[in-house]
Amino acid sequence: MQTLVRIMRVLLPLTLVAVLLGIIWLRFRSGLAQKTRPLDPAFLRLAPLEIAALPVAARFDMPMGSEHGALTYNAQPFRIQRHLGDDLNGIGGGNSDLGDAVYAAGAGQVVYAGSPGPGWGKMIFIAHRLPDGDELGPVVQTVYAHLATIEVQSGQQVERGLRIGTVGTAEGAYLAHLHFEVRLGPYVNPGQGYADTPLNRVSPEQFIRARRAGSDQLLNPTPEKSKMPKR
Template identity: 70%
Template sequence: MRKTMRIMRLTLTLALAAAIVGVIWQRLGPRLEDLPDSAVKPKPLDPAFIRLTPRETATLPLATRFDMPLGTEHGAFTYNARAFRIERHLGDDLNGIGGENSDLGDPVYAAGAGRVVYAGNPGSGWGKMILIAHRLPEGDELGPVVQTMYAHLESMKVRTGQTVQRGDPIGTVGTADGAYLAHLHFEVRVGPYVNPGQGYADTALNRKSPETFIRTQNGAGPSVLNPAPQKD
């Protein structure tokens, strides 16, 4: 009986102490609205640490052909304003033949069958960006997976995880939220790592020439893109 009474008194004492601590914390502790955003909001996963798993790679749609993402399938009505590796450039800057902002809002198409692995605005001057992963036929020299990247978009018509087919409209040409004249920054990347990355580098990193890649993947002639219009 005495032991039971001691246990009851101890339980009541602990409960009272917990209540007192709660009142003190409520009065003196930091309020949620007083904390910085970094303390109360989870940070988004850094895309630099996203890697497609072997299972995800194996279940990607098979891409047996690639076309140009702007203009016609062979890039008619477009020109390459800044080609791959010109001034350390890691992609092709595709423009409508009218130049300047004449192509603002023009449709952008998926270059090949694949799955959207990123659709968002990563900042750093990219504007809206879409990354699509494609599974290549077995034995392709580039490996099992490549990614195509479409940046500076005005709008996006797809979401992460969505499957697309070659030629599906995925967005529209934009200006990276007013940072540039309207154009499509288009890249081809080799490997499973999903990372917005940078648009310029001293080496090519894991990028391939988009023009060369498209030419070898769809049987186009020696010049896929129209030359830039000549000024008078």
Template identity: 50%
Template sequence: MKIRHGLTIAVVVLAATFLAYAIWGQRETERPTIRSLRTAQDADAPDGEPREFEDGWKVPSFDPRIEILTGIDLFRVPVASRLDYPMGSANGALTYNAQPFWEMNASRGGRHTGDDLNGIGGQNSDLNDPVYAIGNGLVIYAGEPDPSWGKTILIAHRLPDGRLIQSMYAHLATIEVPLDEPVVRGQQIGRVGNAGGQYLAHLHFEIHEADGVSLGQGYMNYRTNRLNPIETVESLRPTDPTNLGPSVSEIVQEIQRENLPFPTGF
């Protein structure tokens, strides 16, 4: 009798413990919501996941050095079968290159990672001139990474041969395209600026071959993933006048009229 009584108590205690454990496990734990997994810039952590710090759960701040594009972003990058100049006109008229790609700049301690495009008037005459997307692409960064870059846009493009490149437009006065939006070749994306008055107005224009967001520095001693911007644009500018495709405004008007899905590869 005594043994049976003991056994009953043991079973009850065990059941109560199990029940308490189950209820504890079901409780609502307070965690911040995941902000976004959509894009490199929206995801404030490598995978947008909050982490526990000493003073609670936080989403670590954005570190552009370790961001890669998501599979969905890569899928959404349109094909840019033709590239044009980002300033002046489609063939680069009305601009000059004040500091060509990979020119040594001893005072800055390295080689220039892009082309500095200026209006032919020089000085600040090109301040607020329009800056155009060089090809169909997806805006993968739009913001101010640090004071020396100023307002900066990165657009990802898929080349006809499958390679993924990015065009970068820095020191802008304005950013006129939202992050994560597709753009068409020739679309105005911003205006030429001086990075908050640090330089004479010009467009610092770079091209990277990359599948992530890495803004890097304006002067480096290693090429890494930097391509010659003007050479890259020229390599995808057809000389055959019958191969120029419809104008961007024609396409945009057609989309608005017909409510068509966004085109790729024209």
């Protein structure tokens, strides 16, 4: 009995110390996680003046493959399986589009370029002012996610068709593709890529089809190849 009491006297303080150390470690770890969180969820709302200063985007094109996306296909369209964007893939499938150029869908201003958190990878938001009278205006954002590289900076104004980055895998999370969204309104917030309701998103394909720069019959080569001599 006395031995048991002696053992307990040693064990109890040790257990207490271990529990305390555990609590301190957990606190410390969550503190670190908060410090490295790159983006406050409600981090940015474009001010009316900023919206007024945005370039007007009268026309849009698909962000990959060719002027009208002839070299890409939509592997997971808007609202299929709660998806909030289009997943654009090169026609070669698999990782064949890894490193392919991604172009600004319309004239606008980069309002975010960075890595907002797991699942998104490198991500770009471009804000566009729509012409007066557009039912979805005055401001929409095009969103480009899972990028391998980012080639623009936040605050930069871009023309339609400017190369802004390359197709990636969200740091190895998926097979290479471009997750592309069109969002309504002035809130810049990565949010989620899937939901039960469309939130503030609209179908990218339909949005661009209604506002694209050329006729259905016109299929241009990719901007990269357009510099090559014509045969």
